[in-house]
Amino acid sequence: MKKIVTLFAGIMLLLILSACGQKSQGDVVSSLNDKVEGMKGYKAQAKMTLQMGTDPQSYDVEIWHKNPDFYRVSLKNSSKEQSQMILRNKDGVYVLTPALNKSFKFQSEWPENSSQAYLYESLVKDIIEDKSAKFTSTDDHYVFETKTRYQNNKMLPFQEITINKKDLSPVSVKVMDADHNSLVTVEFSKVKFDASFDKDAFDMQKNMTRAKLEVPVMNEVKDEVFAVKYPTEAKGANLSDEQEIATENGKRVILTYEGDKSFTLIQEKAEVVETSLVATTVNGEPVDLGFTVGAATSNSVKWTYNGVDYTLVSKDMKKEELLEIARTVDGTSEK
Numbered sequence: 001m002k003k004i005v006t007l008f009a010g011i012m013l014l015l016i017l018s019a020c021g022q023k024s025q026g027d028v029v030s031s032l033n034d035k036v037e038g039m040k041g042y043k044a045q046a047k048m049t050l051q052m053g054t055d056p057q058s059y060d061v062e063i064w065h066k067n068p069d070f071y072r073v074s075l076k077n078s079s080k081e082q083s084q085m086i087l088r089n090k091d092g093v094y095v096l097t098p099a100l101n102k103s104f105k106f107q108s109e110w111p112e113n114s115s116q117a118y119l120y121e122s123l124v125k126d127i128i129e130d131k132s133a134k135f136t137s138t139d140d141h142y143v144f145e146t147k148t149r150y151q152n153n154k155m156l157p158f159q160e161i162t163i164n165k166k167d168l169s170p171v172s173v174k175v176m177d178a179d180h181n182s183l184v185t186v187e188f189s190k191v192k193f194d195a196s197f198d199k200d201a202f203d204m205q206k207n208m209t210r211a212k213l214e215v216p217v218m219n220e221v222k223d224e225v226f227a228v229k230y231p232t233e234a235k236g237a238n239l240s241d242e243q244e245i246a247t248e249n250g251k252r253v254i255l256t257y258e259g260d261k262s263f264t265l266i267q268e269k270a271e272v273v274e275t276s277l278v279a280t281t282v283n284g285e286p287v288d289l290g291f292t293v294g295a296a297t298s299n300s301v302k303w304t305y306n307g308v309d310y311t312l313v314s315k316d317m318k319k320e321e322l323l324e325i326a327r328t329v330d331g332t333s334e335k
Contacts, residue, residue, distance in 0.1 A: 025135035028142050028163075032124045035168045035193075041066040043195040044170070046118055046188045048075070050290045051181075052327055057291055061118050061186070064195075070202045071111065073118065074211070075293075082306055083215040084293050086110070086286065089202040094279055095286055095293050096204070097304055098211035100272050103204060103279040104295065110286050115149040115159070117173045117186045123161050125149075140165055148175065155324045156183060169193070184290060204279060226269050226308055228253050232328040235261045235321060263314035263325065270309045289327050301326045 023031075044063040049056055057077065064072040071088040085096040093106040116122040127133055130146040137143070142163040150156050157178055162171040169191040175184035200206040230239070237259030245252045252268040284297040294303030300313045301322050312326050 022137065023142075025133075028135070028137075029128060032163070032168055033128060036121045036124050039067065040194045041070075041197070042120060042191060042193045044118075044120065044188055044192070045190040046186050048118060048290075049185045049187075051183050051185075052290060059291075063118055063120075064197065064201065065119065065121070066197050066202065071119075072202055072207065076215075077291075082292065083211065085207060085211055086293055087202060087204055087207055089204070091204070093286060094204050095295075096208050096211060098208060098215045100270055100304065100307075101208075101212070102273050102304070103208060104282045105279040106282055106284070106286050106295070108285050113285065114288075115175075116288070117159065117175055117184060120170050120191070123170060123173065126159065127161060137165075141171060154178070154320065155327070167193070226250065226267075228255075228267060229308075229310075229329050230255065231265065231325045233325050235259070235263075235317065235325065237262055261314065261316040261321065263312060263317060263322070265329065266311040266313075268309050270304050270307050287323060289323070291327075294326065296323060 042063075042065055046061045046063070048059045048061050050058075060076045062072075062074040064070075069088060070090075071086065073086040074083070075085070076083045083098055085094075085098075087094040087096060088110065091105075093108045093110045095104045095106070096102070111119055111122055115126055126146045126149060127144050129149070133147075134145040135142070142165060144161045144163070146159055146161065147153075148156055148159050155177060156175050158176040158180060160174040160176065160182075162173070163169070164171050170188045172188065173184075173186040174182040176182050228242075234257055237257035239255060240258040241254075241256040243254045243256075245254065247268065249271055250269040252266060255265040255267075257263050257265070282295045284295045284300075284302075287294050287296040287301065289301075289303060292303050292305045294301050294310075296302075296319055298319055299315060299317075299322070300311065301319075302309070302311050303326065304310070310326075310329060312322055312329075314322060317325075
């Protein structure tokens with residue numbers, strides 16, 4: 001009997017010691033919160049892949065963040081020479097398109113107003129705010145499944161966030177639709193916490209100059225790159241009219257969709273700006289469409305992609321519905 005009691009006590013001790021080595025979901029969430037509050041900033045590199053069009057598209061993403069609210073996010077698709085940068089400094093939020101020598105300025109709270117799959121502190125905020133988040137622990141990682149805070153939440157309501165156990169750095173993010181299909185994947189290759197930055201690291205003009213060295217400014221956008229694109233999501237509306245209008249810059253194409261939720265999509269060749277000394281002030285909020293960054297108001301979305309300007313407008317749809325349509329005009333889906 002004594003041997004049985006001793007054996008049972010030994011087993012219980014092993015179970016207790018084993019349990020002591022496992023962190024609970026609350027412990028990990030608390031550690032992540034402490035990590036964000038204590039860090040001075042970071043630099044990270046990642047690969048973002050989109051599955052929203054007919055073919056997957058991949059982008060190299062470089063992220064700089066200096067506490068409390070300076071940001072520099074560079075997105076580049078080398079195969080299509082599509083390069084953009086989101087910049088936030090003391091003067092405001094900027095979106096730079098070096099190939100067109102264009103810079104736009106927003107009075108915006110970005111990135112506070114939405115989930116951002118490539119920003120560490122945004123991911124941690126999503127984890128903290130979702131009280132019903134699912135949590136699992138593997139040998140090397142903590143994995144959370146949370147709700148997203150996207151403005152078009154119905155299209156991308158869930159995400160799976162994988163965190164490295166050793167230093168709590170992000171490993172990967174999968175942003176999913178309602179059926180848990182992964183539509184956006186971010187894979188982090190390098191993360192350096194408490195990184196140092198030069199004094200002009202977040203200066204708009206300095207960053208535009210550097211970016212143009214990597215992606216030279218186009219002399220002009222050629223007509224042959226302008227192929228009309230059609231959304232793969234139309235919210236039940238049908239294409240009722242397509243007009244092509246000659247302009248000084250080339251041509252403008254107007255697509256009219258009619259239904260319970262009608263909308264108009266305008267496409268025209270983008271102009272190359274001769275000088276970028278002053279950024280153009282834009283109404284609305286910067287929005288990440290996945291393949292590019294645009295500007296959204298309550299009834300419109302505007303963006304530039306691969307040398308073409310797009311304007312999507314509707315009086316029948318909410319902003320999140322417009323964004324859902326805009327995300328499917330991805331530069332690959334033709335009628």
